[in-house]
Amino acid sequence: MFSNLAFAIxxxxxxxxxxPNGCGKTSLLRVLSGMSLSESGDVRWDGTRIDRDxxxxxxxxxxxxxxxxxxxxxSAVENLQFDLGIRRSFDQxxxxxxxxxxxxxxxxxxxxxxLSAGQKRxxxxxxxxxxxxxxxxxxxxxxxxxxAGRDLISHLLDDHLSGGGLAVVxxxxxxxxxxxxxxxLEIS
Amino acid sequence: MENVGxxxxxxxxxxxxxxxxxxxVSEALNPLVFxxxxxxxxxxxxxxDAALLRDMAPGVVWVAALLSSTxxxxxxxxxxxxxxxxxxxxxxxxxxxxxxxxxxxxxWVVSGLPLVLIAPLVARGFFLPTEAILPMMxxxxxxxxxxxxxxxxxxALTAGVRRGGALLSLLVLPLSxxxxxxxxxxxxLAGLGEDPSGPLYLxxxxxxxxxxxxxxxxxxxxRISLD
Amino acid sequence: xxxxxxxxxHRMASPPHFYAAASRWxxxxxxxxxxxxxxCAYGGLVLAPxxxxxxxxxxxxxxxxxxxxxxxxxxVNMAISAAIGLIWRIxxxxxxxxxxxxxxxxxxxxxxxxxxxxGKPMWGTWWVWDARLTxxxxxxxxxxxxxxxxxxxxxxxxxxxxxxxxxIVGVVNVPIIHYSVVWWNTLHQGPTVSKIGEPSITWxxxxxxxxxxxxxxxxxxxxxxxxxxxxxxARERNSxxxxxxxxx
Numbered sequence: 001m002f003s004n005l006a007f008a009i010x011x012x013x014x015x016x017x018x019x020p021n022g023c024g025k026t027s028l029l030r031v032l033s034g035m036s037l038s039e040s041g042d043v044r045w046d047g048t049r050i051d052r053d054x055x056x057x058x059x060x061x062x063x064x065x066x067x068x069x070x071x072x073x074x075s076a077v078e079n080l081q082f083d084l085g086i087r088r089s090f091d092q093x094x095x096x097x098x099x100x101x102x103x104x105x106x107x108x109x110x111x112x113x114x115l116s117a118g119q120k121r122x123x124x125x126x127x128x129x130x131x132x133x134x135x136x137x138x139x140x141x142x143x144x145x146x147x148a149g150r151d152l153i154s155h156l157l158d159d160h161l162s163g164g165g166l167a168v169v170x171x172x173x174x175x176x177x178x179x180x181x182x183x184x185l186e187i188s
Numbered sequence: 189m190e191n192v193g194x195x196x197x198x199x200x201x202x203x204x205x206x207x208x209x210x211x212x213v214s215e216a217l218n219p220l221v222f223x224x225x226x227x228x229x230x231x232x233x234x235x236x237d238a239a240l241l242r243d244m245a246p247g248v249v250w251v252a253a254l255l256s257s258t259x260x261x262x263x264x265x266x267x268x269x270x271x272x273x274x275x276x277x278x279x280x281x282x283x284x285x286x287x288x289x290x291x292x293x294x295x296w297v298v299s300g301l302p303l304v305l306i307a308p309l310v311a312r313g314f315f316l317p318t319e320a321i322l323p324m325m326x327x328x329x330x331x332x333x334x335x336x337x338x339x340x341x342x343x344a345l346t347a348g349v350r351r352g353g354a355l356l357s358l359l360v361l362p363l364s365x366x367x368x369x370x371x372x373x374x375x376x377l378a379g380l381g382e383d384p385s386g387p388l389y390l391x392x393x394x395x396x397x398x399x400x401x402x403x404x405x406x407x408x409x410x411r412i413s414l415d
Numbered sequence: 416x417x418x419x420x421x422x423x424x425h426r427m428a429s430p431p432h433f434y435a436a437a438s439r440w441x442x443x444x445x446x447x448x449x450x451x452x453x454x455c456a457y458g459g460l461v462l463a464p465x466x467x468x469x470x471x472x473x474x475x476x477x478x479x480x481x482x483x484x485x486x487x488x489x490x491v492n493m494a495i496s497a498a499i500g501l502i503w504r505i506x507x508x509x510x511x512x513x514x515x516x517x518x519x520x521x522x523x524x525x526x527x528x529x530x531x532x533x534g535k536p537m538w539g540t541w542w543v544w545d546a547r548l549t550x551x552x553x554x555x556x557x558x559x560x561x562x563x564x565x566x567x568x569x570x571x572x573x574x575x576x577x578x579x580x581x582x583i584v585g586v587v588n589v590p591i592i593h594y595s596v597v598w599w600n601t602l603h604q605g606p607t608v609s610k611i612g613e614p615s616i617t618w619x620x621x622x623x624x625x626x627x628x629x630x631x632x633x634x635x636x637x638x639x640x641x642x643x644x645x646x647x648x649a650r651e652r653n654s655x656x657x658x659x660x661x662x663x
Contacts, residue, residue: 034279035411036414055281065272067272068272069271069272069275069276071208078207081200086197086200086280087191089192345581346567349568352567359560359563361556366594366595369596390595
């Protein structure tokens with residue numbers, strides 16, 4: 001799909017991947033997250049290839065793709081409890097804070113399947129916030145969100161980057177960042 | 189913020205899967221009903237003659253158990269693949285093979301264990317002697333997890349395939365034959381009043397072999413299906 | 416010595432080299448197969464003495480036993496190539512595994528057919544649940560399952576890797592399945608069902624059978640190389656080197 005691709009990002013950087021539909025943005029993000037194998041070349045985290053030490057890399061990364069990754073019959077709170085529960089020790093307060101940040105506290109105890117598309121996306125992103133991972137890989141995070149929602153995500157990214165986090169974001173639109181360094185990557 | 193150990197993680201996955209299953213308990217009962225229905229087909233297709241049914245009993249129980257187990261596989265990975273939670277499991281810091289083993293165990297507890305407990309009813313319907321019931325349950329208790337484990341590998345391979353149900357059966361049934369052969373033989377020997385321990389040991393050996401290898405194969409297959 | 420092998424192996428893993436080498440070797444495999452099979456067919460059908468119990472009917476073992484042997488040999492081959500493809504990510508190995516499957520399935524079918532033909536004059540029926548025949552039947556199911564899984568997946572890379580996992584799982588299972596079927600069969604041994612076992616066999620009867628196995632393996636080599644060349648052409652159809660080769 002694409003070849004001769006090479007880049008490096010560090011703390012506070014956000015790789016903004018753009019390009020027309022079908023050009024391979026999702027494929028690139030899947031390769032970076034370790035889910036897909038590239039035919040040649042490798043992906044490194046802190047100098048080590050990610051397939052050599054999956055545990056360390058997976059601990060550091062959080063991927064939010066097109067599908068929400070939520071169990072439809074469980075509530076947002078229950079979903080987050082599980083997602084955090086297999087990653088790190090946590091307090092209920094962490095979950096509540098993340099849900100509050102994404103402004104979904106009012107529907108946090110309803111089964112996810114009754115939420116609107118926008119609310120589901122917010123819950124999906126709340127997991128990344130709660131997990132406190134260093135690297136966020138977000139595929140079209142602004143989908144289904146209204147203007148207020150998009151602003152919220154931008155703010156979240158700002159906070160994440162200024163806290164020393166890294167991000168890889170595939171997004172059609174511009175990515176208004178107030179903190180961190182935007183590294184553009186256009187796939188044509 | 190410490191990392192989470194594999195046992196805690198497995199426990200949380202079991203807890204989550206059970207929660208999801210129990211929000212739709214009736215679905216979980218389908219394979220059990222199927223087991224009984226399949227068993228019922230045999231006398232209706234042959235004859236209600238007690239001697240014939242007693243001879244067939246071990247075979248019927250095991251064929252029905254195998255088919256029921258294969259049917260139940262549909263609910264093992266499909267839902268997680270569809271809603272994206274399998275991706276999250278593959279990207280979690282826990283070993284995928286271990287997480288899948290936790291899922292398979294949960295799945296067996298909900299679909300295989302009840303079958304072991306219901307089988308005596310079916311077996312009595314086929315006039316299996318009382319002294320054979322307990323050995324039969326033991327054989328099923330050893331055999332159904334093996335069937336779940338082998339089935340999990342098949343389910344993982346066909347996870348991304350549309351309408352993969354028939355393909356799944358085609359892959360899984362030949363691989364499940366040894367378990368069925370030994371299990372049916374153990375039940376048969378018990379029914380004849382003889383010692384079933386030979387085949388039971390073989391069943392146990394198969395269980396341990398599959399327990400150690402199947403989760404790894406399933407994890408490899410899931411990663412391939414997710415790619 | 417080892418280094419030379421590794422270098423040769425890596426060169427062979429490259430499709431253009433393999434294609435050229437395979438084109439050269441195929442005639443050698445083919446003609447030596449024809450010669451060996453012809454000699455052994457003569458040896459088995461004409462030279463070997465008639466069996467004292469079965470008369471001339473036993474001669475079908477010259478097709479049956481080598482076919483059964485090939486069906487297993489090819490499955491193992493398929494699994495090993497698939498494993499090499501999966502572990503070292505060599506696409507050509509996947510092409511070899513894919514090519515093996517239909518050939519192996521055909522030999523399995525041939526083994527079943529010849530076994531059935533052998534059985535008819537002896538048992539009076541076209542099929543019995545003999546240990547070896549039943550085992551071969553299950554092997555046929557495994558081959559069919561492998562080919563079905565491959566064709567169910569549209570993306571070639573995923574089809575390669577998933578079927579590789581299946582082949583490896585299958586090859587581990589084949590001895591277990593075979594043993595369990597043999598065990599099952601010995602429990603239900605009737606007086607009529609034992610004649611596909613090995614009778615004690617004289618050299619005059621044996622050498623054509625062993626020779627046929629060699630001949631079949633050579634034949635397999637020829638067909639495999641041809642099929643793999645076909646696979647390579649299909650897989651690499653967009654590469655530059657293909658256009659040069661197709662013209663030559």
